[in-house]
Amino acid sequence: MRHLTERELLEYQFKLASVPRMRKAAEHLGKCGQCRENLERLIQKFAALDLLREEIIVSDDLVARVVGQAQGGVGNLTLKKRLLRSARNDKWRWIGAAAVLVVGLSLLLVSNLPKEREEKPEFAKEPPSLLSHPSRRGLAETEESRVAADMKLDKSAETIRAEGLSKNAAVMKPLASALLKEEAAGRDLEVSGIGGIAGGVIEEGVIPEQPPFAPASAIELVTLPRRENVQLTIYNSADLTLVRERRNLTLKKGWNWLQFMWANTLIDPTSLVLEPLEQKDKVDIQQLVFPARLRELGRWLIRSEISGQVPFEITYFTSGLSWRAFYMGTLAKDEKTMRLEGYVRVDNGSGEDYENAQTRVIVGQVHLLDQIAELAKRQYPYGAPVRMGDYGGYGGGGYKYGEEGGKHYVRLGDMDGVSQVADALTGLERKEIKKEGLSEYFLYTIEGTETIPDKWGKRLLSFEVNDIEVKSLYKYDEERWGTETIRFVAFTNDEKHNLGQTPIPNGDVKIYSQADDLGYLSYVGGTSIKYIPVNEEVELNLGAARLVNVEPKLMDFKTENYVFDTKNNVAGWDEVRTWKIEVTNTRTLPIEVEITRGLDTAYWELKLDGRDISYQKYDVTHARFKLSLEPRSKRIFEYAIRTYHGQREQALTEQNIKSER
């Protein structure tokens, strides 16, 4: 009997062997005392490994160091350096950590955070927010700052305070050191005015050449100037909305920092533009800075030669807002006219509430260089592939954007048209619509303003037109729809049909018919339409018709007129098929039916046997029949189709040439 080797015993004990080998080893061990003894010895030997199994405790100091290091507060020592400096640095580390804690604690005590800031976190939650932040030099609270209703800490400051000092020593450090430096310089501490934006110390009538430094700190004191008004221009062919909002900002003479935050929204930070609407010659926007380490905020540096309130317009792109058109048509009982209502539904998933926004919608294909949603999700706006004119540098700021200028960024083409919009569901009086044709596309603006909160959708009545003359048409084409007859409603977008003022944008259509005199409706069918230009006819496909039936039957087939070549092989022939078409209308209305027949060849002749029935050559291989049917009636007609093959095709061609002569 072969004994198990040490390797086999180890593989058995540590379950490294395959199942059959494990089973075999187990069987052997069951029978072999010596191998069991060897295994026991190995187990005892490997029990030594358990000497190192005790739990190894990671110290809080190490955890704190790791967190501090990761957050950038503590530099990483290389292994070599650490080995060289290991023990003797410990006491300095502790002293340093203690110093940071003391400074951080002092800062919080000195800054004397007022309680009302804790009680009003809702102010800081409005994204995107435009914040002007007072100078950090001012820590002594003035009367003005106490009464300021909308001065508050931003979210980061609250978070830091909630978490306590011990976890945030690294975050507090820059602020603390800045404070100490300024105190050491012997400057008086003061608070900038309410709504005033941080500025340097201004001597009488003189603005310093250098702007004040705005450290990339997450802790800021801010004011929140509210929106005066906002305008949304929503495109439906791309996830793109242009937002233009106006806010009144209070500037101090000198340098001002203005902070814009867009946390939890989908705006594209690379598209941010700030423009003064008044005092343009005295207010200069110098640059837009995206501070390192701080997410989802940008700071404009503004040089102002005046003190006071200045209206600004902020423009940016956002994604998440969309609109789409849909229609409801109601056929009259005789199905000769239709009432058509057009709606626009605006959906807001942008993460931002737009209150009292002037809303404009645009139809058309917009070519984007970048998807706005993707831009919005980036951690930092730097390095975006989009460059805007000569001002494109981030931090260079001040780049211009207008609707015309937007072509630097967005190429507009193949624009479709749109018409009017008014509010219906809110129960308000119908609004007038201002319609504009902008170069290649139409833009329409909802009168007044709409409030569209985040995650809400809103349906607006676009137009309502009565008595549009329509044709009810039934079509049969086996190549397109099989053996089913398809129902269509056709009308033209022109003045004769009470339409034609504007093109009709893409959208879904639902058609109803009046079921009785009481006005109850029954659903007829639905489809989607593409853009309908003015004076274009549109046919709405309402699906298969159950009450109109078309049944073609092949009644006869023969071949004739054979042609032979010099070797007596068949070189050409004719095929003659006789078809009987039976059309049944079980509706109580007269109808028009259009039957298209495919012939599989371009060489054919058709003879029709039926009164009041006509056909036309639809294309080279198709013939189309049109006929009318009375209510609850049936019509039958026959036609013979002769197709030419081989050399007979040539005969038909010659025959046609002769007949033309």
Added chain:
Amino acid sequence: MDNTDRSLIDAHCQGDGTAFTEIVRRYGQGVFGYLMRMSGSREQAEDLFQETFKRVHEKAHTFRGIQFKSWLFTIATRVAIDNLRRRRRLRLVSLSQTVDCADGTCEQLNTIATTKGCYGPSEEAAMAEQKEQVRQAIGSLPARQRAALVLAYYQQLTYREVAELLGCSIGSVKTQMSRALRTLAQRLPDISEEVK
């Protein structure tokens, strides 16, 4: 994956500093133990620990996996193996030398390891010596064998999990493990029943 892990990672990626602290606290113990056994030195383990979580901090946004713990230990393993290779190249530290003991590291390790039981001075000395022999035996293993052993034996991961962490097949892990065990069988001390 634990939902809380995912939410912590997401929060960290969105700039929440407390999320990263929580991650370190949650997994620090296991990672540090692993790195201690891989490096054999508390000082080095601390360095590797910092390096591991530094990489986690920087690369968190690239985490797409299901098991955060596996991802974390993969990073720790890479850091540890890189360190072992670098150390061999630079000859800064060797487990077979007593460099660590010179700066008191061995003492620390012994203190850590001797956390239970009350022994007399002679037993403690014997146990400390045996622990050092075990550490040296493990330290003599090639990096991948050591990683396989520590992950499977001390971290109690399955061979499949170890394979995922090391980026190799289960068969390869078993081969490494088998070789490591055969080496250890020659080098582990015979511990007495009293000490056990």
